[in-house]
Amino acid sequence: MRDLVYSVAASLDGYIAGPNGEFDWIVQDPTIDFGEVFRQFDTAVMGRVCFEEMLRLGRSPKDLGMKVFVASTTLDPAQHPDVTVVSADLAGTVSELKRTSGKAIWLFGGGITFRSLLDSGLVDRVEVSVIPILLGGGVPLVPPGRRSPLIFKDSRTFPSGIICLNYCVATQPQI
Amino acid sequence: MRDLVYSVAASLDGYIAGPNGEFDWIVQDPTIDFGEVFRQFDTAVMGRVCFEEMLRLGRSPKDLGMKVFVASTTLDPAQHPDVTVVSADLAGTVSELKRTSGKAIWLFGGGITFRSLLDSGLVDRVEVSVIPILLGGGVPLVPPGRRSPLIFKDSRTFPSGIICLNYCVATQPQI
Numbered sequence: 254m255r256d257l258v259y260s261v262a263a264s265l266d267g268y269i270a271g272p273n274g275e276f277d278w279i280v281q282d283p284t285i286d287f288g289e290v291f292r293q294f295d296t297a298v299m300g301r302v303c304f305e306e307m308l309r310l311g312r313s314p315k316d317l318g319m320k321v322f323v324a325s326t327t328l329d330p331a332q333h334p335d336v337t338v339v340s341a342d343l344a345g346t347v348s349e350l351k352r353t354s355g356k357a358i359w360l361f362g363g364g365i366t367f368r369s370l371l372d373s374g375l376v377d378r379v380e381v382s383v384i385p386i387l388l389g390g391g392v393p394l395v396p397p398g399r400r401s402p403l404i405f406k407d408s409r410t411f412p413s414g415i416i417c418l419n420y421c422v423a424t425q426p427q428i
Numbered sequence: 429m430r431d432l433v434y435s436v437a438a439s440l441d442g443y444i445a446g447p448n449g450e451f452d453w454i455v456q457d458p459t460i461d462f463g464e465v466f467r468q469f470d471t472a473v474m475g476r477v478c479f480e481e482m483l484r485l486g487r488s489p490k491d492l493g494m495k496v497f498v499a500s501t502t503l504d505p506a507q508h509p510d511v512t513v514v515s516a517d518l519a520g521t522v523s524e525l526k527r528t529s530g531k532a533i534w535l536f537g538g539g540i541t542f543r544s545l546l547d548s549g550l551v552d553r554v555e556v557s558v559i560p561i562l563l564g565g566g567v568p569l570v571p572p573g574r575r576s577p578l579i580f581k582d583s584r585t586f587p588s589g590i591i592c593l594n595y596c597v598a599t600q601p602q603i
Contacts, residue, residue, distance in 0.1 A: 264442075
């Protein structure tokens with residue numbers, strides 16, 4: 254069974270983007286080996302908003318170097334041949350993906366997709382790179398909903414003051 | 429000059445209390461030496477809501493073993509002889525307190541008082557004990573407002589999975 258890992262950068266007050274979707278507050282740290290981060294995964298799952306934000310920033314899903322699944326009921330799959338558009342039953346699709354062999358699966362974002370898969374009991378780990386800033390508003394790490402207890406695994410500090418906190422999700426309610 | 433330190437427990441998603449003010453999610457950890465925490469301070473500053481919550485829980489400001497200042501325009505000082513009610517110019521009062529000699533000053537809560545003193549450039553350090561839970565809603569660590577960059581100092585992990593993150597406030601705008 255492959256792990257589904259929500260791995261994101263967040264401010265100390267729990268936002269993954271600014272009020273207007275800004276990412277300029279995310280400190281650049283040359284000591285962070287993104288290759289190492291990427292090599293954990295061979296598949297990424299993301300929501301439509303997150304995907305469109307990636308395109309808006311001039312990035313391609315191909316840059317991730319892995320299979321990309323995008324949850325959306327509105328995207329036209331023919332327009333986005335580089336990704337697999339999941340238009341229905343995201344939980345079922347992810348559940349099936351987890352049963353295939355391979356590396357861990359990156360739950361890339363955003364918060365809505367995370368909430369949906371968390372509530373379905375499909376998220377195994379949460380890795381938050383805490384940026385040293387209070388953002389004072391923005392897109393929450395997780396949209397409103399029920400509590401999810403976590404189990405702390407470890408942390409890693411970088412010279413920029415980013416600290417990466419790793420947790421397992423404590424409960425796995427059945428879908 | 430004495431440091432003003434916002435020292436609180438928060439969920440990973442940045443809430444200091446649940447949607448109905450709950451604190452039941454704060455993991456008890458017998459290895460945390462609260463005496464050591466308390467001994468850093470000889471003065472506490474808090475907002476009225478936080479103070480009334482303390483009283484509602486059957487606790488007395490005397491339990492803190494330090495001078496307590498409560499920001500409120502409505503509390504009757506005569507009814508609360510154990511504390512100093514600050515009914516106007518909280519920033520001025522705190523600024524003056526910081527210039528007196530003594531230990532660090534604990535900015536006990538809540539978020540509104542923190543936001544007000546942060547915006548006045550009076551908060552020196554932020555210490556967040558991150559509880560291993562996603563709360564999914566509640567009272568935010570800091571109410572909406574402008575960004576405040578922080579400087580990461582250190583962290584300390586406890587057996588319960590609580591990790592205490594210590595920061596200095598990077599900018600000190602003048603009031």
